[in-house]
Amino acid sequence: MVEAIAFYTLAALILGLAILVITARSAVHSALFLVVDFFFVAVMYVSLGAEFVAVIQILVYAGGIVVLYLFVVMLVSLKREPEQHADTRRLKFQGMLLAGVVLLELVGIGAYAAARDSAPVVARVAVDIPVQGGNTEQLGWVLYTDYLIPFELASILLLVAMVGAIVLAKRSLD
Protein backbone atom coordinates (compact mmCIF):
# COMPACT_ATOMS: atom_id res chain seq x y z
CA MET A 1 0.00 0.00 0.00
CA VAL A 2 2.71 2.45 1.02
CA GLU A 3 4.76 1.29 -1.95
CA ALA A 4 1.86 1.94 -4.31
CA ILE A 5 1.25 5.44 -2.93
CA ALA A 6 4.95 6.27 -3.20
CA PHE A 7 5.15 4.93 -6.75
CA TYR A 8 2.09 6.78 -8.03
CA THR A 9 3.14 10.04 -6.38
CA LEU A 10 6.64 9.81 -7.83
CA ALA A 11 5.35 8.80 -11.25
CA ALA A 12 2.92 11.73 -11.33
CA LEU A 13 5.67 14.15 -10.31
CA ILE A 14 8.13 12.79 -12.89
CA LEU A 15 5.63 12.88 -15.75
CA GLY A 16 4.20 16.27 -14.76
CA LEU A 17 7.63 17.87 -14.55
CA ALA A 18 8.65 16.30 -17.87
CA ILE A 19 5.56 17.84 -19.49
CA LEU A 20 6.47 21.20 -17.92
CA VAL A 21 10.01 20.87 -19.38
CA ILE A 22 8.75 20.53 -22.93
CA THR A 23 5.96 23.11 -22.63
CA ALA A 24 7.74 25.90 -20.73
CA ARG A 25 8.07 29.09 -22.77
CA SER A 26 11.60 30.02 -21.78
CA ALA A 27 14.55 27.64 -21.92
CA VAL A 28 15.71 28.68 -18.43
CA HIS A 29 12.44 27.45 -16.94
CA SER A 30 12.82 24.21 -18.90
CA ALA A 31 16.29 23.66 -17.42
CA LEU A 32 15.07 24.31 -13.86
CA PHE A 33 12.14 21.91 -14.26
CA LEU A 34 14.61 19.39 -15.66
CA VAL A 35 16.74 19.55 -12.47
CA VAL A 36 13.71 18.85 -10.27
CA ASP A 37 12.60 16.06 -12.61
CA PHE A 38 16.03 14.40 -12.34
CA PHE A 39 15.85 14.65 -8.54
CA PHE A 40 12.57 12.72 -8.49
CA VAL A 41 13.98 10.12 -10.87
CA ALA A 42 16.87 9.72 -8.40
CA VAL A 43 14.37 9.20 -5.58
CA MET A 44 12.77 6.46 -7.66
CA TYR A 45 16.21 4.83 -8.10
CA VAL A 46 16.65 4.82 -4.31
CA SER A 47 13.27 3.16 -3.88
CA LEU A 48 14.49 0.46 -6.30
CA GLY A 49 17.62 -0.20 -4.27
CA ALA A 50 20.09 1.50 -6.61
CA GLU A 51 21.64 4.06 -4.27
CA PHE A 52 24.90 4.49 -6.17
CA VAL A 53 23.16 5.23 -9.46
CA ALA A 54 20.86 7.68 -7.67
CA VAL A 55 23.85 9.63 -6.32
CA ILE A 56 25.51 9.56 -9.75
CA GLN A 57 22.27 10.80 -11.27
CA ILE A 58 22.17 13.82 -8.98
CA LEU A 59 25.91 14.56 -9.29
CA VAL A 60 26.20 14.20 -13.06
CA TYR A 61 22.77 15.27 -14.29
CA ALA A 62 21.59 17.84 -11.79
CA GLY A 63 25.08 19.05 -10.90
CA GLY A 64 26.87 18.84 -14.23
CA ILE A 65 24.74 18.54 -17.33
CA VAL A 66 21.95 20.92 -16.35
CA VAL A 67 24.46 23.55 -15.21
CA LEU A 68 26.05 23.22 -18.66
CA TYR A 69 22.62 23.74 -20.22
CA LEU A 70 22.04 26.84 -18.10
CA PHE A 71 25.42 28.26 -19.15
CA VAL A 72 24.57 27.76 -22.82
CA VAL A 73 21.09 29.25 -22.38
CA MET A 74 22.69 32.32 -20.86
CA LEU A 75 25.37 32.43 -23.60
CA VAL A 76 22.94 32.42 -26.50
CA SER A 77 21.00 35.55 -25.78
CA LEU A 78 18.10 35.71 -28.20
CA LYS A 79 16.48 38.71 -29.71
CA ARG A 80 13.34 36.79 -30.55
CA GLU A 81 11.83 33.57 -29.32
CA PRO A 82 12.57 30.70 -31.71
CA GLU A 83 9.02 29.37 -31.35
CA GLN A 84 7.57 32.39 -33.11
CA HIS A 85 8.89 31.06 -36.37
CA ALA A 86 5.91 29.17 -37.78
CA ASP A 87 6.58 26.16 -39.98
CA THR A 88 3.97 25.94 -42.70
CA ARG A 89 5.02 22.47 -43.76
CA ARG A 90 4.23 20.88 -40.42
CA LEU A 91 1.99 17.83 -40.88
CA LYS A 92 -0.32 18.32 -37.92
CA PHE A 93 -3.03 15.82 -38.83
CA GLN A 94 -0.68 12.97 -39.73
CA GLY A 95 1.29 13.58 -36.54
CA MET A 96 -1.84 13.42 -34.37
CA LEU A 97 -2.92 10.23 -36.16
CA LEU A 98 0.45 8.58 -35.55
CA ALA A 99 0.44 9.64 -31.88
CA GLY A 100 -3.05 8.15 -31.49
CA VAL A 101 -1.92 4.85 -32.99
CA VAL A 102 1.08 4.68 -30.64
CA LEU A 103 -1.13 5.53 -27.64
CA LEU A 104 -3.57 2.75 -28.63
CA GLU A 105 -0.66 0.33 -28.88
CA LEU A 106 0.61 1.27 -25.42
CA VAL A 107 -2.85 0.92 -23.88
CA GLY A 108 -3.21 -2.44 -25.63
CA ILE A 109 0.07 -3.71 -24.21
CA GLY A 110 -0.88 -2.52 -20.73
CA ALA A 111 -4.36 -4.07 -20.90
CA TYR A 112 -2.95 -7.36 -22.21
CA ALA A 113 -0.38 -7.58 -19.45
CA ALA A 114 -2.87 -6.59 -16.75
CA ALA A 115 -5.50 -9.04 -18.02
CA ARG A 116 -3.23 -12.05 -17.57
CA ASP A 117 -4.47 -13.31 -14.21
CA SER A 118 -1.09 -13.39 -12.54
CA ALA A 119 1.73 -11.13 -13.46
CA PRO A 120 4.72 -13.27 -14.39
CA VAL A 121 6.36 -13.75 -11.06
CA VAL A 122 9.96 -13.91 -11.97
CA ALA A 123 11.98 -16.11 -9.72
CA ARG A 124 14.45 -13.91 -7.97
CA VAL A 125 17.58 -15.45 -9.31
CA ALA A 126 20.33 -14.12 -7.17
CA VAL A 127 23.31 -13.78 -9.41
CA ASP A 128 26.37 -14.83 -7.50
CA ILE A 129 28.09 -11.63 -6.55
CA PRO A 130 31.30 -12.50 -4.75
CA VAL A 131 31.15 -9.49 -2.48
CA GLN A 132 28.50 -9.01 0.12
CA GLY A 133 27.83 -5.51 1.24
CA GLY A 134 26.13 -2.39 0.03
CA ASN A 135 24.97 -1.57 -3.45
CA THR A 136 28.01 0.60 -4.17
CA GLU A 137 30.46 -2.12 -3.17
CA GLN A 138 28.74 -4.75 -5.32
CA LEU A 139 28.41 -2.41 -8.28
CA GLY A 140 32.07 -1.47 -8.01
CA TRP A 141 33.05 -5.10 -7.98
CA VAL A 142 31.02 -5.89 -11.11
CA LEU A 143 32.22 -2.74 -12.84
CA TYR A 144 35.90 -3.46 -12.28
CA THR A 145 35.81 -7.19 -13.10
CA ASP A 146 33.19 -8.16 -15.70
CA TYR A 147 32.84 -4.72 -17.27
CA LEU A 148 36.44 -3.51 -17.08
CA ILE A 149 36.98 -2.98 -20.82
CA PRO A 150 33.67 -1.13 -21.39
CA PHE A 151 34.55 0.99 -18.37
CA GLU A 152 37.90 1.98 -19.87
CA LEU A 153 36.22 2.63 -23.24
CA ALA A 154 33.78 4.95 -21.47
CA SER A 155 36.68 6.92 -20.04
CA ILE A 156 38.23 7.24 -23.52
CA LEU A 157 34.83 8.39 -24.83
CA LEU A 158 34.68 11.08 -22.16
CA LEU A 159 38.21 12.21 -23.00
CA VAL A 160 37.34 12.48 -26.71
CA ALA A 161 34.16 14.38 -25.86
CA MET A 162 36.12 16.80 -23.67
CA VAL A 163 38.66 17.50 -26.42
CA GLY A 164 35.87 17.80 -28.98
CA ALA A 165 33.90 20.28 -26.88
CA ILE A 166 36.98 22.46 -26.36
CA VAL A 167 37.85 22.39 -30.07
CA LEU A 168 34.26 23.21 -31.09
CA ALA A 169 33.83 26.06 -28.63
CA LYS A 170 37.18 27.68 -29.38
CA ARG A 171 36.99 30.87 -31.35
CA SER A 172 39.60 29.95 -33.92
CA LEU A 173 42.12 27.20 -34.42
CA ASP A 174 45.59 28.68 -34.64
Place this chain on the structure above:
Amino acid sequence: MLEITPLHYSLLSAALFMIGVIGVLARRNIIVVFMSIEIILNAVNINLIALSHQWQNLAGQVFVVFVIAVAAAEAAVGLGILVAFFRNKETVNIDEMSVMRW
Protein backbone atom coordinates in the same frame (compact mmCIF):
# COMPACT_ATOMS: atom_id res chain seq x y z
CA MET B 1 -3.37 -2.18 -9.08
CA LEU B 2 -1.96 -1.77 -5.60
CA GLU B 3 0.91 -4.14 -6.15
CA ILE B 4 3.72 -2.46 -8.04
CA THR B 5 5.09 -4.79 -10.69
CA PRO B 6 7.81 -4.17 -13.30
CA LEU B 7 4.94 -3.50 -15.73
CA HIS B 8 4.15 -0.29 -13.85
CA TYR B 9 7.73 0.87 -14.21
CA SER B 10 7.75 -0.05 -17.90
CA LEU B 11 4.56 1.94 -18.51
CA LEU B 12 6.00 4.94 -16.64
CA SER B 13 9.15 4.60 -18.73
CA ALA B 14 7.13 4.41 -21.96
CA ALA B 15 5.13 7.50 -21.02
CA LEU B 16 8.29 9.44 -20.18
CA PHE B 17 9.84 8.28 -23.46
CA MET B 18 6.81 9.55 -25.38
CA ILE B 19 6.99 12.93 -23.66
CA GLY B 20 10.64 13.17 -24.69
CA VAL B 21 9.86 12.22 -28.29
CA ILE B 22 7.08 14.83 -28.44
CA GLY B 23 9.56 17.40 -27.14
CA VAL B 24 12.09 16.48 -29.83
CA LEU B 25 9.50 16.64 -32.60
CA ALA B 26 7.43 19.64 -31.55
CA ARG B 27 9.89 22.17 -30.13
CA ARG B 28 11.94 24.43 -32.35
CA ASN B 29 14.46 25.63 -29.75
CA ILE B 30 17.43 23.29 -30.02
CA ILE B 31 18.31 23.61 -26.32
CA VAL B 32 14.89 22.25 -25.37
CA VAL B 33 15.36 19.49 -27.96
CA PHE B 34 18.59 18.49 -26.17
CA MET B 35 16.73 18.46 -22.84
CA SER B 36 14.08 16.20 -24.37
CA ILE B 37 16.84 13.79 -25.39
CA GLU B 38 17.99 13.70 -21.76
CA ILE B 39 14.41 12.89 -20.73
CA ILE B 40 14.38 10.00 -23.22
CA LEU B 41 17.65 8.63 -21.79
CA ASN B 42 16.18 8.87 -18.28
CA ALA B 43 13.13 6.90 -19.36
CA VAL B 44 15.42 4.10 -20.57
CA ASN B 45 17.35 4.25 -17.28
CA ILE B 46 14.18 3.82 -15.20
CA ASN B 47 13.39 0.68 -17.18
CA LEU B 48 16.90 -0.72 -16.69
CA ILE B 49 16.93 -0.04 -12.94
CA ALA B 50 13.46 -1.53 -12.42
CA LEU B 51 14.38 -4.74 -14.24
CA SER B 52 17.72 -4.87 -12.45
CA HIS B 53 15.75 -4.77 -9.18
CA GLN B 54 13.35 -7.44 -10.40
CA TRP B 55 16.05 -9.90 -11.46
CA GLN B 56 18.47 -8.99 -8.68
CA ASN B 57 21.14 -8.58 -11.33
CA LEU B 58 23.54 -5.68 -11.28
CA ALA B 59 24.13 -5.60 -15.05
CA GLY B 60 21.24 -3.16 -15.43
CA GLN B 61 22.80 -0.69 -13.04
CA VAL B 62 26.17 -1.00 -14.81
CA PHE B 63 24.42 -0.13 -18.06
CA VAL B 64 22.83 2.92 -16.44
CA VAL B 65 26.29 4.12 -15.41
CA PHE B 66 27.43 3.82 -19.03
CA VAL B 67 24.29 5.56 -20.32
CA ILE B 68 24.97 8.47 -17.97
CA ALA B 69 28.59 8.67 -19.19
CA VAL B 70 27.44 8.75 -22.83
CA ALA B 71 24.79 11.35 -21.97
CA ALA B 72 27.43 13.58 -20.44
CA ALA B 73 29.64 13.24 -23.53
CA GLU B 74 26.66 13.92 -25.80
CA ALA B 75 25.68 17.04 -23.86
CA ALA B 76 29.23 18.42 -23.95
CA VAL B 77 29.73 17.89 -27.69
CA GLY B 78 26.17 18.90 -28.60
CA LEU B 79 26.32 22.15 -26.68
CA GLY B 80 29.78 22.83 -28.12
CA ILE B 81 28.35 22.48 -31.63
CA LEU B 82 25.44 24.70 -30.60
CA VAL B 83 27.72 27.47 -29.33
CA ALA B 84 29.83 27.30 -32.50
CA PHE B 85 26.67 27.39 -34.62
CA PHE B 86 25.16 30.30 -32.72
CA ARG B 87 28.37 32.28 -33.21
CA ASN B 88 27.94 32.00 -36.99
CA LYS B 89 24.19 32.20 -37.53
CA GLU B 90 22.79 33.94 -34.42
CA THR B 91 19.92 31.48 -34.05
CA VAL B 92 18.94 28.39 -32.08
CA ASN B 93 15.94 27.57 -34.26
CA ILE B 94 16.33 24.11 -35.78
CA ASP B 95 14.26 25.12 -38.83
CA GLU B 96 17.03 27.53 -39.81
CA MET B 97 19.74 24.89 -39.42
CA SER B 98 19.40 23.57 -42.94
CA VAL B 99 22.93 24.05 -44.28
CA MET B 100 23.66 20.33 -44.41
CA ARG B 101 20.17 19.24 -45.43
CA TRP B 102 19.96 17.88 -48.95
